[in-house]
Amino acid sequence: MTVYLLCFVLFLVGLYGLITRRNLIKIIISKAITEFSVFLFLVLIGYIDQGQAPIVNPGSVDQVYVDPLPQAMVLTAIVIGLATTAMLMAIAIRLFRKYKTFDIREIKNLRG
Amino acid sequence: MDALIPLFIAIPLISAFLIMLLGKLVKEFHRFFAPLTLLSLLLMSIYAYVNLGSSSIQYTLGGWGMEKGIPVGIYMVLDGFSVLMLCIINLLGFIALFYSLSYMAKYTAQRNYYSLFCLIIAGMNGVVLSGDLFNICVFLEVSVIASYALVAFGVGKTELEASYRYQVLGSLGFMLILLAVGLIYWKTKTLNIADIRHVFENGYSKPFYIFVQVMLIAGFGLKAAIIPFHAWLPDAHSSAPSPISAMLSGVLIKAVGIYVLIRLFFNMFVFSQEIALVLTSLGAVSMVVGSLLAIVQWDVKRLLAYSSISQIGYVVMAMGMGILLLLKGNSEAAAILAIGGAIYHMINHAVFKGLLFMNAGAIEHRLDTRNLKEMGGLSKAMPVTSTTSFVASMSISGIPPFNGFFSKLIIIVAAINGRFYLLAALAILVSIITLAYFLKFQRFAFYNKPFGKALEKIREVPFPMSISMIVLATLCLAMSLLAIPSVSEQLLRPAIDVLMQSELYSTTIFGI
């Protein structure tokens, strides 16, 4: 049970960084931390006591495996996270070229 | 008909990457290939709508059906509600693509634009067709990532900032959704929507249930821009190119936000009173706050974006009312009215909001400004834009005989029948406020004294743009016929039935 609570604490750490940091790149890193905490939580859900890695070796019977479905979910979600991080990086680089600063308090062209 | 279902996702995916590949070899390849793709999708969806009736088809990927009574495959489900959403998505996609054939002429890198547009359509078709909880997340992210790139398409200062804000909040929404999916998997050990309903019908623990539902409302609320999750919508929808604004406001927030909320809360979760109250109050607050914030705007597209928040509030409020009425048990007719009103308003809003954003784009195309104080007297210079804008404004404000009047009337009658007098009063009040700011838009843009002296040089917009606007305006008039009971029995009733008889969804999958 403590493992799941620690995952949630990591989520809150990432959320804190997402809200309070001013640098564009630090916001991206905080978003990545939040994502990884969710992935950790998903993989830990599938754990079964005394389970082996879900790879079938020929000639082994009566083996208890951990649940492979959350692992497949996390693989897909890692790819999605990679794509969103790459897009955010590209936008951040373009923003730097326009505004000459990474500080999000300077980038306030849109109001209201 | 079975084989059509995966084609809805495969065809736009193939065409997106064919455009990227062959666009360098063949000049102007994208200008006829992309509309051809979307036209074929539109014809396929109309064929599916006509031939489906009130049955529902499921399709398993890879042929993996049920093993020992447990659905182990990835299911795609086509039922009354999905096919209605498919028609609206592909129809608005085709019209917006046709509009952008001449609107995007002043942007470079058009090949990327058409490829990303096909990816948005592929993602939305996938969300609407999937019967599996994690598949919804994957296709949702496919379409939303393509829309991040399209919002920032003309790389100016405001577009980049709007896209950055949109992306950060969208990612937060996705992470909340993923956390909720993980929690559901933990308790039910399955990802199939019908199977999860089976497990929940046999008992659940109340605190966990409320926690998961609230997290899903927060996550999908961030995608659908319900108050208080709306902060990204005015920036993103006003900075995007106009056909993309029409697609975002018209179908994206509905297909990946409202559609999934309706599907999960009606067909997957057993009804609960607290969550229905939360949904109804969030909808009512969105309605009121969105319209109040729209009155003070002087930027045309920002005004239209805030009005989107307000109209989505109508849909969410009607949905919540439907659940509350179904829980009461003795007012089934009022519940049918509420749910039917929500679906009808959803498809109406797609049509007239798309038309309004196209009008704003036409004005921007000719005048290079979005500020209402710098326009005026356009009704003589741009007759097609002015007439279609008038039709759309009257529709959204709820003036008969256009379609907005009928859908808002159905929602208000449902509220009065169910004795929610406060909600009915709020709906009427917001309708009046909507009329106020749309009259402001009409007056300052089209009927005032001309601003500046260059009015003689302004001509009507090119043919693709004006024909798209005329088609949508005719649809505004034609869809008001859906309110006639005999017509709506045929066309809307399958969608309402699929939502009301929620056990039917799971028994069809299980084949019992």
Add this chain to the structure above:
Amino acid sequence: MSIIVKQVTQLLAGIIFMFGIYIILHGHLTPGGGFAGGVIIAGAFILLILAYGSSALRLKKEVAGSSNTESVGILLVVVLALVAMLIGARVFFFNFLPKGNPGELLSAGVIPLYNIFIGIEVAGALLSIFLALIIFKEESSK
């Protein structure tokens, strides 16, 4: 970068590439598969770019190559899934090639083919992302 890095990269880049291909081909027997192998292959190319610098490698043409590779990869995946609709049980994504004995390299029907195409696609996509960011830096420093 110093000469040690350049020499070691010259020796290692080919080995990393081959390791990536090994991971892709054994995707149905060992952990890994299409995505992880594709990332390793892209890593080999990125290592070369980082060691030798973008000016020495004439990078503008590279962007077109990796972008085309990515598109070809995805088209092959979707076409293979659609071809499965014409053979055998006529469902999307069906496994229609003969499945051998579990545990051998040539088994599991159509899954190794999917791994290879996804590996091509992911390698092309990651290389395109990296090159796009590098080209930004080049243009901004001119």
